[in-house]
Amino acid sequence: MMRLDIISIFPEYFAPLDVSLIGKARERGTLDVRLHQLRDWAHDVHKTVDDTPYGGGPGMVMKPEVWGEAIDAVTEGGTPRMIVPTPSGRPFDQELAQELAGEPWLLFACGRYEGIDSRVMQEYATRMRVDEVSIGDYVLAGGEVAVLVMVEAIGRLLPGVLGNAQSAVDDSFAPGSMRNLVEGPVYTKPPVWRGHEVPAVLLSGHHGNVARWRRDEAIRRTVRNRPELAAALDPATLDKHDRKL
Numbered sequence: 001m002m003r004l005d006i007i008s009i010f011p012e013y014f015a016p017l018d019v020s021l022i023g024k025a026r027e028r029g030t031l032d033v034r035l036h037q038l039r040d041w042a043h044d045v046h047k048t049v050d051d052t053p054y055g056g057g058p059g060m061v062m063k064p065e066v067w068g069e070a071i072d073a074v075t076e077g078g079t080p081r082m083i084v085p086t087p088s089g090r091p092f093d094q095e096l097a098q099e100l101a102g103e104p105w106l107l108f109a110c111g112r113y114e115g116i117d118s119r120v121m122q123e124y125a126t127r128m129r130v131d132e133v134s135i136g137d138y139v140l141a142g143g144e145v146a147v148l149v150m151v152e153a154i155g156r157l158l159p160g161v162l163g164n165a166q167s168a169v170d171d172s173f174a175p176g177s178m179r180n181l182v183e184g185p186v187y188t189k190p191p192v193w194r195g196h197e198v199p200a201v202l203l204s205g206h207h208g209n210v211a212r213w214r215r216d217e218a219i220r221r222t223v224r225n226r227p228e229l230a231a232a233l234d235p236a237t238l239d240k241h242d243r244k245l
């Protein structure tokens with residue numbers, strides 16, 4: 001059972017976690033998701049959670065006192081792994097998703113505005129693992145959508161969540177045989193659709209040829225769409241493939 005705590009001023013953003021895979025994992029008791037309204041720990045009449053940045057500049061910064069009270073209350077002295085979504089964080093990737101899927105307890109701190117006062121991360125790093133994590137090189141209005149992305153990527157890796165555990169192994173970027181590779185094209189019935197035929201090898205029933213064709217297509221697509229990943233591929237793999245390109 002993994003426990004997920006999410007602190008946000010927009011907990012309603014997380015309604016989607018009640019549906020589909022994550023919803024089923026919660027029903028099954030694989031995931032224990034707890035949502036918290038940050039403003040519950042802001043005591044002034046306006047429940048203020050932000051203020052102007054020291055040093056000047058645009059936007060607002062979230063106050064350390066409010067976050068400190070919220071995290072203390074939510075963690076009750078325990079030590080979850082704390083994740084703070086931010087554009088300036090370490091890149092979230094399949095490898096980090098796999099790593100986080102192995103954690104018993106995650107705490108997501110959703111920042112809005114220009115971010116959370118940096119002393120909050122400093123304070124909690126003294127007693128738990130704190131990672132600032134980015135889901136890509138673009139800026140959002142708040143961390144909530146990033147948490148939805150991470151929770152879905154992590155949740156589908158938990159035992160019993162995916163119908164077929166094998167599909168997580170074959171995922172694009174998955175550690176092992178798909179490392180630094182994206183998946184190739186997929187097909188289903190009918191065998192011909194508007195004159196477009198499914199590649200014959202996939203109908204051949206020859207598993208060895210199918211596996212080789214899939215790997216070649218994965219390399220081909222990686223070279224085309226993600227040259228920087230293809231550059232990291234074992235040259236022997238590419239070399240064998242290139243002769244066919």
Ligand SMILES: COC(=O)c1ccnc(N)c1
Nearest residue numbers: 085086134135140142146
């Ligand atoms: C406020 O949070 C963000 O804008 C954010 C969080 C995580 N990844 C990003 N690329 C942006």
